[in-house]
Amino acid sequence: MVCIINRRAEFAASHRYWLPEWSEAQNLAHFGACSRFPGHGHNYELVVSMQGDLDAFGMVLNLSEVKQVIRQQVIEPLNFSYLNDVWPEFQTTLPTTEHIARTIWDRLAPHLPLVRIRLFEHPRLWADYTGDPMDAYLSVGTHFSAAHRLALEELSYEENCRIYGKCARPHGHGHNYHVEITVKGEIHPRTGMIVDLVKLEAVLKEWVIEPLDHTFLNKDIPYFATVVPTAENIAIYIADVLRQPIRDLGATLHKVKLIESPNNSCEILCEESAQGTSPRETVLPVLERV
Numbered sequence: 001m002v003c004i005i006n007r008r009a010e011f012a013a014s015h016r017y018w019l020p021e022w023s024e025a026q027n028l029a030h031f032g033a034c035s036r037f038p039g040h041g042h043n044y045e046l047v048v049s050m051q052g053d054l055d056a057f058g059m060v061l062n063l064s065e066v067k068q069v070i071r072q073q074v075i076e077p078l079n080f081s082y083l084n085d086v087w088p089e090f091q092t093t094l095p096t097t098e099h100i101a102r103t104i105w106d107r108l109a110p111h112l113p114l115v116r117i118r119l120f121e122h123p124r125l126w127a128d129y130t131g132d133p134m135d136a137y138l139s140v141g142t143h144f145s146a147a148h149r150l151a152l153e154e155l156s157y158e159e160n161c162r163i164y165g166k167c168a169r170p171h172g173h174g175h176n177y178h179v180e181i182t183v184k185g186e187i188h189p190r191t192g193m194i195v196d197l198v199k200l201e202a203v204l205k206e207w208v209i210e211p212l213d214h215t216f217l218n219k220d221i222p223y224f225a226t227v228v229p230t231a232e233n234i235a236i237y238i239a240d241v242l243r244q245p246i247r248d249l250g251a252t253l254h255k256v257k258l259i260e261s262p263n264n265s266c267e268i269l270c271e272e273s274a275q276g277t278s279p280r281e282t283v284l285p286v287l288e289r290v
Helices: 024-035 063-078 097-108 157-168 197-212 231-248
Strands: 002-015 040-053 114-122 125-129 136-148 173-185 252-261 264-271 280-283
Touching: 002 063, 024 197, 040 063, 040 097, 063 097, 097 114, 097 125, 097 136, 136 197, 173 197, 173 231, 197 231, 231 252, 231 264
Parallel strands: none
Antiparallel strands: 002 040, 040 114, 114 125, 125 136, 136 173, 173 252, 252 264, 264 280
């Protein structure tokens, strides 16, 4: 029986995004406040995922031994360090979240059967690395508040209530939506980035937050005049409007996750077709709707 196990760890460290071959204005334009001297710090959360067969003792690995490997190879060198100076990998490539995740993979791979490294810089920014030398994943979280009503115009109120329950009531209701966007791409050998984070956040603000925040989706967004604004359809809409702007930044939109409430969320997987044109979108299961 093959099983994936996860081990969590934490470390605190500082870093600075600064390339000496660039001017101060170039560094500021590309890295924003992250370029400021003498740097800034984070409480990083690391999740190491490993895969293997269960042994006679019902374990994939002895977690006490896993803990020691992670501590010796990662936590002790990085905890309370200035990342730019601590490892040779960070001398040539800046210690961005995605590059730190890849470097941790490289350090742990000789010792553990890794399937994924996930590194949180903070709760709304994290990276995943799965061993592919060409691709890594960066996720950012944001939020907006909006109201909606779930109903089909061609159905009666009673019929809509049978389908959508309380969500069909005529004056609608609101949510504080949380959105997680995952982009995929190759880590730049110098900047350490999949995508310019400042520009990515600007794209999210321009195409998602500003248009959707504090709206009644059915009335204020033309797309939802004919499409019921379920969590699934909102996620598909966000994927549709973000795909090209993110491609223009040099990355690929990999996933959109929309959290409507603690009980209700969905994910849209956006995979480029072999021709690189129309994406295949898969809606993952939605939790209880309330």
